[in-house]
Amino acid sequence: MNDHRFREYIYWGVTAVLVIVTCTAAALAFIRWQTVCEAIKHVNQILAPIIYGAILAYLLTPVYNGVYRWVDRILTPYLKKGKKKHSLAKAAATLVSIIFLVAVVAGLFRLILPRVFESVKGIINSIPSNAAKIALWIETLFADYPDIEMAVLNVYNQGVEKLVSWVQTTTELLPNIEKVITGVYTGIIGVVNLVKNALIGMIVMVYLLNIKDILAAQGKKIIYSLFPVSIANEIVEKWRFIHRVFGGFIIGKLWDSLIIGILTFVWLSAIKMPYTVLISVIVGVTNIIPFFGPFIGAIPSALLVLLVSPKKCLWFLLSILAIQQLDGNIIGPKILGNSTGLSSFWVLFSILLFGGLMGPVGMIIGVPTFAVIYHLAAEWVNRRLKKRGLSTVTDDYGDLRHIDEEKKTFVR
DSSP: OHHHHHHHHHHHHHHHHHHHHHHHHHHHHHHTHHHHHHHHHHHHHHTHHHHHHHHHHHHHHHHHHHHHHHHHHHHTTTOOSSHHHHHHHHHHHHHHHHHHHHHHHHHHHHHHHHHHHHHHHHHHHTHHHHHHHHHHHHHHHTTTOHHHHHHHHHHHHHHHHHHHHHHHHHHOSGGGHHHHHHHHHHHHHHHHHHHHHHHHHHHHHHHHHHHHHHHHHHHHHHHHHHSOHHHHHHHHHHHHHHHHHHHHHHHHHHHHHHHHHHHHHHHHHHTTOSSHHHHHHHHHHHTTSTTTHHHHHHHHHHHHHHHHOHHHHHHHHHHHHHHHHHIIIIIHHHHHTTSSOOOHHHHHHHHHHHHHHHTHHHHHHHHHHHHHHHHHHHHHHHHHHHHTTOOOOGGGGTTOOEEOTTTOOEEO
């Protein structure tokens, strides 16, 4: 009896210490938030190759698993069991995954980059003529209001002068040799680091694809060694839920964005819109970001089209609105389904919260992350209500005044 009470005291003492340490760490992190952010950024830079490799491995796991099962099935009549069949299947799956990744990246670069470069070059060369067109349009628009016309034209001309000056100082070599050399050096260092991280990331990807089953088994082994079986079973099930949410959302969003990019390209080409490839890439990439993505992609694209023709800019905005309605009501729900289970408000909340904390990456992963948090919190609340013998149906609490403590009945 005394031994049981002693262990209970130890348990509550350790719990109290952990709570105090956690609260102290949270307070220090809040006070030194800038330092914490810099430390996280530094750690992210160090672990960048591993992060790249983990993301690539996660995205290529369906390809790897499909090839592995296919090769294993083909080799079964010849090699019943053993390490040789396992090794051959893993080698084939790894090779096909690498070829698939290289083919996708090379294909995108070969198809998109030259046209994007041509579009950017055309934009720079057409700045003077487009600026004159817009100035003429402003004069026509405010012809009956000379004072407003003069004020708007002054602001517009100053903006154009700054833009042309910036383009010239960026593209001319001799007048800005020091800035150019510094920019080239910084760019080379950045490219070298990017290539280094990409190559190491591919190596990490290969390792993770081949040892992912072992890592999963080791993780489960640790969980079952630390917790009672019932709690460990629940933890493993929660990890499966997290995998389903993240996998379904991210992979589905990538497919959705690819389809939207292709649809945008086809439609803009059909109506002879300028900078078709560049705009399609912008719209497709930004569409990965939920809710705000269409607006983020449409605004700079509309400005590019406005430089050519205000009328075409209006048609472009209407086209993007129609494509996004098609995506939001038909394509998106078909691909993603209800993979997160969040309402529109919580989607907006999660994007603003994680976008503010982590930037563009947070805007992408914020929705599935918050969906997991929301699901776990809802399960915890329902479990607590069941223990108290209360209803777990949200609608039952809508017009509730109070609950009778003895009868557990709802008074309305």
